[in-house]
Amino acid sequence: MEEINILGAGLAGLSAAITLAQGGQKCRLISAQSSERAQSVMAEGGINAALDLMGEGDSPELHFEDTMRGGAYLADEEAVRRLTFGAPDTVRWLAGLGVPFNMKDGRLVQRSFGGQKKKRTAYARSSTGKMIMSALIDECRKYECSGLVKRFDHHGFLGLNVREDSCLGLRARDIYSGEVMDFSGRVIMCCGGPAGLFPGLTTGTAANSGYAAARLFEQGVVFGNLEMLQYHPTTVAIPDKRCLVTEAARGEGGRLFIMRNGKRWYFMEEKYPELKNLMPRDVVAREMYFVRKEPDSSGEVMLDMTGLDGLVWRSRLPDLRAELIHYLGIDPAKEPVPVREGIHYFMGGIYTDIAHRTSLRGLYAAGECTCQYHGANRLGGNSMLGAVFGGRTAAEDILCDGDQAADFNGERDSGSVTENEPSDAVKLELGEILYSGLGIVRSAEGLCNALDRLDELEERRGTFPRTRLARAMLLSAMERKESRGAHYREDHPERDEKLGRPTLSRYKNGVIEVSIGEGFE
Amino acid sequence: MKTELRILRRRSREEEPFWQSFIYEAEDANAAVSTALNALNSREELTDTEGRRADPIRWECSCLQKKCGACAMVINGRPALACDSKLSGLGPVVTLGPLRKFPVIADLITDRSAMREVLREMKIFLRAQTEVSESMTDIAYEASGCLQCGCCLEICPNFCTGGKFGGMAAALPAGRLIEEMDGEGREELLKEYRKRVYEGCGKSLACRDICPAGLDVEKLMVNSNAAAVWKALDFLRKKRHEV
Ligand SMILES: Cc1cc2nc3c(=O)[nH]c(=O)nc-3n(C[C@H](O)[C@H](O)[C@H](O)COP(=O)(O)OP(=O)(O)OC[C@H]3O[C@@H](n4cnc5c(N)ncnc54)[C@H](O)[C@@H]3O)c2cc1C
Ligand code: SF4
Numbered sequence: 001m002e003e004i005n006i007l008g009a010g011l012a013g014l015s016a017a018i019t020l021a022q023g024g025q026k027c028r029l030i031s032a033q034s035s036e037r038a039q040s041v042m043a044e045g046g047i048n049a050a051l052d053l054m055g056e057g058d059s060p061e062l063h064f065e066d067t068m069r070g071g072a073y074l075a076d077e078e079a080v081r082r083l084t085f086g087a088p089d090t091v092r093w094l095a096g097l098g099v100p101f102n103m104k105d106g107r108l109v110q111r112s113f114g115g116q117k118k119k120r121t122a123y124a125r126s127s128t129g130k131m132i133m134s135a136l137i138d139e140c141r142k143y144e145c146s147g148l149v150k151r152f153d154h155h156g157f158l159g160l161n162v163r164e165d166s167c168l169g170l171r172a173r174d175i176y177s178g179e180v181m182d183f184s185g186r187v188i189m190c191c192g193g194p195a196g197l198f199p200g201l202t203t204g205t206a207a208n209s210g211y212a213a214a215r216l217f218e219q220g221v222v223f224g225n226l227e228m229l230q231y232h233p234t235t236v237a238i239p240d241k242r243c244l245v246t247e248a249a250r251g252e253g254g255r256l257f258i259m260r261n262g263k264r265w266y267f268m269e270e271k272y273p274e275l276k277n278l279m280p281r282d283v284v285a286r287e288m289y290f291v292r293k294e295p296d297s298s299g300e301v302m303l304d305m306t307g308l309d310g311l312v313w314r315s316r317l318p319d320l321r322a323e324l325i326h327y328l329g330i331d332p333a334k335e336p337v338p339v340r341e342g343i344h345y346f347m348g349g350i351y352t353d354i355a356h357r358t359s360l361r362g363l364y365a366a367g368e369c370t371c372q373y374h375g376a377n378r379l380g381g382n383s384m385l386g387a388v389f390g391g392r393t394a395a396e397d398i399l400c401d402g403d404q405a406a407d408f409n410g411e412r413d414s415g416s417v418t419e420n421e422p423s424d425a426v427k428l429e430l431g432e433i434l435y436s437g438l439g440i441v442r443s444a445e446g447l448c449n450a451l452d453r454l455d456e457l458e459e460r461r462g463t464f465p466r467t468r469l470a471r472a473m474l475l476s477a478m479e480r481k482e483s484r485g486a487h488y489r490e491d492h493p494e495r496d497e498k499l500g501r502p503t504l505s506r507y508k509n510g511v512i513e514v515s516i517g518e519g520f521e
Numbered sequence: 522m523k524t525e526l527r528i529l530r531r532r533s534r535e536e537e538p539f540w541q542s543f544i545y546e547a548e549d550a551n552a553a554v555s556t557a558l559n560a561l562n563s564r565e566e567l568t569d570t571e572g573r574r575a576d577p578i579r580w581e582c583s584c585l586q587k588k589c590g591a592c593a594m595v596i597n598g599r600p601a602l603a604c605d606s607k608l609s610g611l612g613p614v615v616t617l618g619p620l621r622k623f624p625v626i627a628d629l630i631t632d633r634s635a636m637r638e639v640l641r642e643m644k645i646f647l648r649a650q651t652e653v654s655e656s657m658t659d660i661a662y663e664a665s666g667c668l669q670c671g672c673c674l675e676i677c678p679n680f681c682t683g684g685k686f687g688g689m690a691a692a693l694p695a696g697r698l699i700e701e702m703d704g705e706g707r708e709e710l711l712k713e714y715r716k717r718v719y720e721g722c723g724k725s726l727a728c729r730d731i732c733p734a735g736l737d738v739e740k741l742m743v744n745s746n747a748a749a750v751w752k753a754l755d756f757l758r759k760k761r762h763e764v
């Protein structure tokens with residue numbers, strides 16, 4: 001019998017494993033670290049579903065519209081429709097697994113999140129990701145005990161086993177023992193966003209090294225929208241990285257301001273009277289960048305949470321307050337916190353269809369490593385949804401197709417036995433190059449400079465899978481000569497309606513190809 | 522601020538451990554042990570205090586925000602998270618070693634898979650779909666916060682890898698589900714809890730003081746313990762009747 005290989009054990013990987021097991025399908029859950037260490041445990045604010053429990057007349061249709069608009073109409077419309085209409089069931093499924101969502105009068109409570117006109121975000125105080133992960137880890141354990149799910153923790157991805165246009169399995173290395181293992185059978189990639197391409201510069205985990213995505217790219221898998229990085233408006237610098245101040249802080253009433261001529265200027269409230277501080281993240285981040293540059297404004301943008309009442313701090317944002325006191329020595333209930341934009345999410349990634357199939361037969365992808373749901377900007381609370389829904393959808397498609405052991409059981413990859421990675425120092429340098437080209441405000445000139453620096457780095461230190469993926473990101477940003485969502489080009493500040501199609505990229509015959517809307521033959 | 526990091530190193534499980542020291546100069550007053558380890562490993566060339574070239578220091582981390590438990594190690598003699606241990610509070614010489622209760626893989630990495638094994642053996646999972654009732658969300662929330670870091674097991678006098686006693690890292694996930702379940706599954710889990718947690722625990726609560734997630738084990742376990750004791754008494758009572 002075929003065993004399905006899931007690479008990554010965060011929300012997407014666990015959801016896929018549980019769904020396969022529920023359908024009686026054996027699978028392997030392979031990950032560099034155990035689920036407790038996955039970035040998913042860091043998610044704070046919540047997960048979206050139009051459950052309409054707040055009496056506001058919310059509906060999946062409105063969730064769909066907000067998601068498409070928020071993503072600047074770059075997301076796959078049909079996929080988003082399925083996602084948003086499937087969201088209520090997804091959240092009910094999670095509640096049934098014992099996730100302690102915040103409740104009132106026997107029902108879930110939903111809070112406001114950016115870019116959404118209704119209170120739609122279900123949450124468990126300010127550790128929603130950790131709570132959902134704990135429940136999924138427990139649920140998955142049931143199938144580990146029954147033998148349907150086999151765990152391979154501490155296994156790093158080395159590459160796919162590809163024959164022609166099919167994926168026959170994957171190769172991984174036991175990080176503890178050094179042993180190299182080949183796993184045959186179809187593959188679901190759930191390896192998260194490539195935060196490790198930007199060491200120290202993201203709110204996520206550098207343990208999502210980006211190597212898995214980089215190797216996939218090198219092996220010819222098609223990627224989409226690689227230029228689309230989300231800068232979260234409210235992050236603070238801590239010694240090792242950027243630390244997130246969840247959007248829920250603004251959802252609960254936090255206000256952004258900057259000092260202008262000695263007075264507080266609540267610029268978001270003035271400029272966007274409807275959604276105010278809760279405009280989509282790309283808009284808020286860009287506004288912050290520009291107001292800092294205004295001649296009569298001074299200092300940092302501040303997030304004022306002093307108006308939140310004691311109950312909110314106790315029951316809805318307790319961890320956030322403790323964290324800010326610990327890292328910054330600032331009590332947000334008493335004084336405003338200086339915030340800056342920081343890289344938070346990767347909208348781009350492996351290109352898939354609505355069933356989560358990739359360009360290779362037998363290879364699926366789900367979670368933050370994919371690109372179909374969030375277009376040019378992801379709404380807060382939609383990514384946990386995308387990861388859980390995506391993992392389940394990929395698994396359901398595999399279950400529908402039945403056992404394909406005969407098709408997906410082939411020769412072994414004779415390729416690498418170790419990761420083809422540069423030193424940490426080179427990774428740092430590469431991160432800085434990418435950051436210089438892919439900031440909040442971009443231009444052909446900045447991108448050219450970054451590409452020149454990348455040429456020089458490769459010449460000096462060699463070409464690696466990650467330098468290739470980095471190049472594809474810069475080339476994608478170069479190719480998109482317009483401004484849309486998170487991608488803002490000061491040399492092309494307007495949206496170009498003709499470019500409302502994904503940026504596809506792939507590596508073929510030693511060349512990186514990038515195209516918008518045309519696809520590859 | 523200059524710090525000397527004295528690290529108990531080991532290339533692999535088979536090789537002998539040795540001490541090696543490095544100097545790290547923190548730029549940030551909030552720099553933690555994790556900051557130092559990342560900075561040392563990012564140097565073009567890593568040299569120790571004797572000027573010898575050294576291999577990168579192997580350690581595990583992920584979130585760097587005390588949310589994932591990956592970076593647990595022994596710091597100045599006590600188990601702690603590297604990303605939660607500010608250098609400013611640790612003195613001019615900081616010693617780092619791997620957790621001692623678990624097999625060492627290399628340098629500061631240990632194999633903590635025994636923790637997961639205990640949870641499997643105890644069959645810690647829901648038997649049927651169950652929603653948490655509103656009155657239980659607080660307890661479920663706290664108990665779900667366990668990072669599975671292993672610090673509590675390191676300090677616990679009664680835990681050893683491969684042994685029967687599961688310690689607090691098993692008590693919390695078990696306790697949470699005991700609260701949420703009913704029927705036969707709950708009985709099964711209670712039995713495991715009694716056998717693998719309650720009976721082996723000396724209740725010194727050393728584990729509570731060390732827990733980096735600040736979980737109040739005593740408070741969280743009140744109900745499970747009461748249920749376990751109550752069950753035990755019930756069992757004795759039944760026995761007496763049989764006699
Ligand atoms: C601080 C923070 C707060 C957030 N808050 C929210 C929120 O409130 N709401 C929301 O919807 N979203 C939020 N997000 C985003 C959301 O958490 C993620 O997008 C989502 O959890 C991703 O899940 P995933 O399963 O795709 O990936 P991950 O959870 O990142 O899991 C990736 C898995 O792949 C494995 N892996 C990676 N590389 C390799 C390799 N080379 N070899 C082997 N294994 C590998 C890892 O070990 C891990 O198991 C937040 C993100 C951050 C960083
Ligand atoms: S109370 Fe003491 S014996 Fe019991 S788990 Fe904690 S440290 Fe171990």
Ligand code: SF4
Nearest residue numbers: 667668670671673732
């Ligand atoms: S109880 Fe605390 S110390 Fe023990 S594993 Fe959980 S988080 Fe770590």
Ligand code: FES
Nearest residue numbers: 583585587590604
């Ligand atoms: S790296 Fe996650 S707890 Fe330290």
